[in-house]
Amino acid sequence: MFFRHGRNCGxxxxxxxxxxxxxxxxxxxxxxxxxxxxxxxxxxxxxxxxYLKVLDQHCLDLPLALSATHLHHLTYSNIRQTSFxxxxxxxxxxxxxxxxxxxxxxxxxxxxxxxxxxxxxxFKFIETERxxxxxxVTYSPKKTFVLPVKxxxxxxRFQMFLKDGWSFDNISLLMDGRISVVLEKEFAKKTIDQxxxxxxxxxxxxxxxxxxxxxxxxxxxxxxxxxxxxAFRQRKYTKRRDYLKSLADKGSDRAKKSLRRxxxxxxxxxxxxxxxxxxxxxxxxxxxxxYISVEKLKNLKGRRGQFNKKANKKINIIxxxxxxxxxxxxxxMFQVPVHEVDPYHTSKWCYKCGxxxxxxxxxxxxxxxxxxxxxxVNSDRKASLAIAIKSVLERNITHSLTNLSSIQGSKTGAxxxxxxxxxxxxxxxxVQHFESPMESLRF
Numbered sequence: 027m028f029f030r031h032g033r034n035c036g037x038x039x040x041x042x043x044x045x046x047x048x049x050x051x052x053x054x055x056x057x058x059x060x061x062x063x064x065x066x067x068x069x070x071x072x073x074x075x076x077y078l079k080v081l082d083q084h085c086l087d088l089p090l091a092l093s094a095t096h097l098h099h100l101t102y103s104n105i106r107q108t109s110f111x112x113x114x115x116x117x118x119x120x121x122x123x124x125x126x127x128x129x130x131x132x133x134x135x136x137x138x139x140x141x142x143x144x145x146x147x148x149f150k151f152i153e154t155e156r157x158x159x160x161x162x163v164t165y166s167p168k169k170t171f172v173l174p175v176k177x178x179x180x181x182x183r184f185q186m187f188l189k190d191g192w193s194f195d196n197i198s199l200l201m202d203g204r205i206s207v208v209l210e211k212e213f214a215k216k217t218i219d220q221x222x223x224x225x226x227x228x229x230x231x232x233x234x235x236x237x238x239x240x241x242x243x244x245x246x247x248x249x250x251x252x253x254x255x256x257a258f259r260q261r262k263y264t265k266r267r268d269y270l271k272s273l274a275d276k277g278s279d280r281a282k283k284s285l286r287r288x289x290x291x292x293x294x295x296x297x298x299x300x301x302x303x304x305x306x307x308x309x310x311x312x313x314x315x316x317y318i319s320v321e322k323l324k325n326l327k328g329r330r331g332q333f334n335k336k337a338n339k340k341i342n343i344i345x346x347x348x349x350x351x352x353x354x355x356x357x358x359m360f361q362v363p364v365h366e367v368d369p370y371h372t373s374k375w376c377y378k379c380g381x382x383x384x385x386x387x388x389x390x391x392x393x394x395x396x397x398x399x400x401x402x403v404n405s406d407r408k409a410s411l412a413i414a415i416k417s418v419l420e421r422n423i424t425h426s427l428t429n430l431s432s433i434q435g436s437k438t439g440a441x442x443x444x445x446x447x448x449x450x451x452x453x454x455x456x457v458q459h460f461e462s463p464m465e466s467l468r469f
Contacts, residue, residue: 050212051358053192055184059203060174070173073165074140074201080105080116081137084123085130094124110166118143141206142199149197161197161205173205184209213358220363222247222316225414226307226353227372227406228323230344231257231392234303235406238314239414247314249407252303256296256345263292296345304352311362318357319417320350322366365417370447372412376401380441416445 062070084101091097098120105116122140123130150162152172159175175181187209198206225237233253240247267288273281311318323346357364373394374382381398394405419442 049358050210051355053187053209053355055180055187055207055209056200057180057184057205057207058176058178059205060176062173062203066171066173069165069171070203073199074142076109076111077115077119077140077142078137080109080111080119081123081140084120085137088123088127088130091124091127094120097124110169112148112164112167114145114147115142139201141201144197144199146195163199173199173203175205187211211358213361220315220317222311222314223365223414223417224307224311224314224316224318225410225412225417226318226320227410227413228321228344228346228349229406229409232406233257233300233345233349234307235404235410236307236310237407237410237414238310238316239411239418241418246411249410250310251406252306253299256299256303259295260292263288263295267292297348300345300348301352304349304356307353308356308360308362312360317363317365317417318353319365319367319413320353321369321372321413323369365421367413367416367420368447371445372416373405373409375412375445377408377411377415380444382444412445415442419445 083105084097087097087100091100098117101120102116105111106113109116111119144163148164152160152162154160154174159177159181161173161175162170163173164170184207190211192209192211194207194209196208198208200206221240221242223239223241225239227235229235231254232251233256234251236248236250236252237246238248239245267285270281270285270288274285307318310316354364356362371382374384376383376394376396376399378401379396379399381396383394383396383398392405393402394408395402
């Protein structure tokens with residue numbers, strides 16, 4: 027693409043810099059609805075019944091589809107001739123099916139529950155003449171119905187976000203009548219120039235092990251545990267659910283109802299505690315004027331085949347996704363930078379001598395023992411320190427923010443380049459930390 031005038035190039039560069047200097051943060055709020063009239067309830071139920079039929083029609087042609095576009099060509103014209111749903115909603119159904127195609131093809135799922143995603147063309151947020159908030163939904167071309175919203179604490183929180191500059195372009199209708207709203211707000215990225223870094227290691231036994239690292243003096247200032255109760259409660263929930271599932275498999279309706287309630291209770295507990303712990307870490311970072319460093323883990327539960335059954339159970343109870351989302355959204359709101367680092371060797375690297383060992387001691391899972399220097403420390407705390415140090419190294423490589431110039435650990439040479447992958451380039455800068463106040467044990 028060519029520009030005839032340099033002025034256009036300047037404008038394009040300015041737009042790119044503006045995009046790179048900001049980040050869009052999203053939050054989801056579920057609003058409760060008032061009880062629907064009989065007529066509205068019938069329309070609402072028929073809307074969902076039709077959407078389920080459309081999902082099933084997509085499923086029939088899914089084995090023949092080579093791509094999402096191919097599935098569209100196989101199904102769209104027939105569905106549009108027989109269904110009263112708008113074209114955009116039919117397309118959303120196709121996207122949902124294609125996203126879940128692996129489970130559908132392997133298990134042959136038949137949909138009994140769903141949510142309907144609507145863009146701004148098919149809904150309006152309005153107020154009645156009496157000032158009551160409502161969502162006006164177009165469920166078919168030129169056919170609408172109104173969902174009244176309950177003005178409870180959730181709605182008050184929703185209004186607070188709108189007054190604070192948040193906006194929304196799409197909603198999802200849930201089968202119980204509630205409305206899920208996705209709020210968005212653009213925040214300017216804050217430059218990372220703090221003296222301290224808060225390294226966060228997310229694990230199964232402790233949700234977040236935290237190390238506050240002083241970059242200038244190369245010392246560990248504080249180390250804390252957050253969320254030990256999460257793993258304990260998760261294990262209790264899992265044990266109870268396994269027992270109820272065994273009864274439900276035998277045909278107990280009471281066990282099935284209890285299982286649904288327990289699943290909902292567990293979800294709410296994990297979500298609430300993840301948000302609370304993320305807020306505590308944000309407050310800790312604010313008190314030190316620090317930035318937060320956390321591992322960038324992708325497809326954590328998708329790599330189950332690499333581990334044994336016991337390890338898979340531990341991975342399943344880690345609410346990594348929920349916790350990191352809360353951490354990122356709160357960090358933008360409170361202007362605390364978050365830096366994600368590559369998890370390569372953060373659990374295996376010895377901060378004292380630089381040796382690469384197993385992540386956990388064979389004698390005690392919670393301990394890390396170096397086979398070279400004999401250093402024995404808590405594995406989660408050591409990993410959080412490694413994450414903090416690695417974030418400083420990555421920042422120096424890419425941004426040259428500080429003048430760290432030597433590779434040296436606690437009176438020994440700590441090879442910090444082992445924290446980087448073999449194909450990484452440019453790691454010529456390291457950290458000095460002479461006396462790190464971590465607990466040390468000897469066998």
